[in-house]
Amino acid sequence: xxxxxxxxxxxxxxxxxxxxxxxxxxxxxxxxxxxxxxxxxxxxxxxxxxxxxxxxxxxxxxxxxxxxxxxxxxxx
Numbered sequence: 001x002x003x004x005x006x007x008x009x010x011x012x013x014x015x016x017x018x019x020x021x022x023x024x025x026x027x028x029x030x031x032x033x034x035x036x037x038x039x040x041x042x043x044x045x046x047x048x049x050x051x052x053x054x055x056x057x058x059x060x061x062x063x064x065x066x067x068x069x070x071x072x073x074x075x076x
Contacts, residue, residue, distance in 0.1 A: 009035055009038055010039060012035060013035040013036055016031060016032045033070055034067075034070070036066065037063040037066045037067050040062050040066070041063045044056045044057070044063065
């Protein structure tokens with residue numbers, strides 16, 4: 001199940017990334033960053049389930065950092 005989620009989220013992110021680069025749309029870039037945060041979270045769950053706790057926590061930290069940067073950017 002996690003493998004299917006990773007592949008589908010990766011494909012959606014790739015398509016949205018290319019589309020946002022051509023249109024230079026800020027909203028699409030925000031959506032791509034949220035999808036990347038979701039992908040990092042899914043990979044983090046998979047790492048924790050396979051007993052790689054340090055990698056899982058680093059991936060969750062990266063997702064949290066990405067979300068915090070987006071919140072601060074929207075506030076400013």
